[in-house]
Amino acid sequence: MFVEITRARSFKGLASYCLQDADRKGSERVVFAETRNLGTDDPDAAWRVMAARYYMQDELKKRNGIRPGEHKGAKPVGHLVLGWRDDEAEAQGLDRRMMITAAEDALKSIGADNHQAIIVAHNDTEHPHCHVIINLIGDDGRLKKNWKEREKLSDFALDHEREHHGRPIVDRRARHWEDRRAGETPEPVKKKPRDLYELDRAVEEHPELQKFADEHRRKLAAFETAKADLKARQKKHCERLRWVLDERIKRTRDETGRAIRAHKSAVRQANKETWAETYKRQAADRRQFAKNEQALRGGIANAWRLIDWKAALGPEGRPVRGALVTIFNLLTSEAARREAFEAELKQELTYRRAKQRQIEEAKAKELRVEEAATIKAHRAAYTRKAAAMKKRHARQDAALKERGQELTTERKAALARVREDRVELRWHERLTESAERKSRRRKSGEGRKPRQKRERRPRKKKTEQQPEQTVQRARDLDREAELQDEFERRMRDDLMQRRDDRSHDRER
Numbered sequence: 457m458f459v460e461i462t463r464a465r466s467f468k469g470l471a472s473y474c475l476q477d478a479d480r481k482g483s484e485r486v487v488f489a490e491t492r493n494l495g496t497d498d499p500d501a502a503w504r505v506m507a508a509r510y511y512m513q514d515e516l517k518k519r520n521g522i523r524p525g526e527h528k529g530a531k532p533v534g535h536l537v538l539g540w541r542d543d544e545a546e547a548q549g550l551d552r553r554m555m556i557t558a559a560e561d562a563l564k565s566i567g568a569d570n571h572q573a574i575i576v577a578h579n580d581t582e583h584p585h586c587h588v589i590i591n592l593i594g595d596d597g598r599l600k601k602n603w604k605e606r607e608k609l610s611d612f613a614l615d616h617e618r619e620h621h622g623r624p625i626v627d628r629r630a631r632h633w634e635d636r637r638a639g640e641t642p643e644p645v646k647k648k649p650r651d652l653y654e655l656d657r658a659v660e661e662h663p664e665l666q667k668f669a670d671e672h673r674r675k676l677a678a679f680e681t682a683k684a685d686l687k688a689r690q691k692k693h694c695e696r697l698r699w700v701l702d703e704r705i706k707r708t709r710d711e712t713g714r715a716i717r718a719h720k721s722a723v724r725q726a727n728k729e730t731w732a733e734t735y736k737r738q739a740a741d742r743r744q745f746a747k748n749e750q751a752l753r754g755g756i757a758n759a760w761r762l763i764d765w766k767a768a769l770g771p772e773g774r775p776v777r778g779a780l781v782t783i784f785n786l787l788t789s790e791a792a793r794r795e796a797f798e799a800e801l802k803q804e805l806t807y808r809r810a811k812q813r814q815i816e817e818a819k820a821k822e823l824r825v826e827e828a829a830t831i832k833a834h835r836a837a838y839t840r841k842a843a844a845m846k847k848r849h850a851r852q853d854a855a856l857k858e859r860g861q862e863l864t865t866e867r868k869a870a871l872a873r874v875r876e877d878r879v880e881l882r883w884h885e886r887l888t889e890s891a892e893r894k895s896r897r898r899k900s901g902e903g904r905k906p907r908q909k910r911e912r913r914p915r916k917k918k919t920e921q922q923p924e925q926t927v928q929r930a931r932d933l934d935r936e937a938e939l940q941d942e943f944e945r946r947m948r949d950d951l952m953q954r955r956d957d958r959s960h961d962r963e964r
Contacts, residue, residue: 457613457625458539458585459562461605463531463592467510470533471503474576474587485580488552492560492573499574506572506591516597530599534571534590536562536609541625545584548620552577558616559588565612566605570594607636651676655867662874672867679863683856690849697845701838705831712827716820723816734808738801745797749790759786762796 464470476483489499496502510532514524538558540550563569572591592600610629617625624630632642659669748754768779785792
């Protein structure tokens with residue numbers, strides 16, 4: 457049994473692949489389609505219901521008291537594939553019911569039996585298989601975790617084989633589980649690409665394709681190498697372009713920072729003498745204040761100078777609440793006068809610093825505006841170059857894709873040509889058989905079943921029209937023989953001409 461699970465983002469894309477033919481023009485390859493945990497049996501409507509749940513994910517979480525949001529790049533679509541070999545399916549007596557039961561058991565093994573699902577069986581391959589479209593968004597809006605899903609499915613497949621056949625069908629899977637139970641890590645299994653798988657199968661059936669297969673594998677290896685080199689080169693170009701943008705932005709910001717610091721230094725250097733004079737004057741004021749405090753009259757003078765009469769009387773000329781208390785403290789307390797004096801000196805320094813900082817910030821603001829304009833220009837240039845590079849990469853990818861399609865067409869043509877040659881060879885052998893062999897085979901009865909003797913019927917009496925009927929019958933037989941010979945001759949000439957044309961194409 458083959459079992460595999462992958463995750464995707466589009467319900468519509470996976471449903472279109474599973475519910476339609478490869479050319480999207482019908483659904484002849486669909487044997488049956490059933491739904492699980494959905495309110496409809498119509499698979500075309502079921503995937504839309506599943507997509508609607510994904511879009512209602514945040515609302516479902518809110519109803520269940522879960523914080524909304526999901527990590528970036530989450531894939532809500534699960535794609536489960538189950539396949540059986542022909543001999544395995546025949547020995548098991550596989551039918552629709554058993555296929556559906558296996559799909560349900562597989563869903564249960566990974567904990568997705570309560571999730572919405574669509575089971576679709578196909579008949580477009582030699583072996584029976586079915587696809588299961590799973591909505592990984594649960595009833596509460598959460599995304600199902602994929603912890604050890606592949607190992608769980610592998611264990612399910614092993615149990616399924618033992619249940620229906622009494623032994624493991626896939627020996628490698630059984631060996632891997634023996635290694636796991638022994639505490640060892642099994643060797644990784646790398647799936648063979650489909651093109652190489654089809655080529656190997658064709659070589660097994662037609663050994664004359666071995667030379668073409670070797671050459672085709674060499675071309676595929678060169679194609680993959682060129683593809684990897686192109687992707688690495690494109691990635692390097694993108695990183696280089698981004699690095700140039702980051703370096704230009706960093707350089708612009710560094711230059712702006714240096715210009716701001718240089719302007720601050722210039723402003724401070726220009727105000728250096730002013731600050732020195734301010735500090736010298738304040739020192740003189742402190743000495744004078746201390747000298748005045750040595751006498752009563754001087755203390756009153758200091759208090760009178762510190763009183764803000766405009767603030768104390770208010771706009772209407774009436775004393776403000778608490779102003780008289782402040783005036784009384786200044787007149788009677790040396791500590792209050794000293795505290796008010798120091799506060800006045802400190803306020804003067806704060807005002808000067810604010811004025812100087814205002815000058816510095818005005819220039820810094822201008823420089824930052826210029827910096828923003830420069831960075832915007834750099835980003836615009838990066839956007840233009842990135843768009844041009846994206847178009848260039850798209851052309852390169854298109855050329856690479858065209859080369860890959862050419863290899864695919866070449867491989868399919870070679871495989872189809874082998875099948876056609878085998879069919880034409882059988883027709884040619886049949887049509888070019890010698891007349892003597894045909895005659896011998898007719899006379900000897902070769903390839904015919906022995907005829908049973910029948911009772912002889914009594915002859916009819918001769919009539920006058922019987923000779924004429926005999927002659928007409930002989931003429932009809934001769935005409936049929938001539939038509940058959942003409943048909944065989946034309947068919948033989950046509951096949952020979954096609955073989956000659958194909959040989960000429962190969963040589964060319």
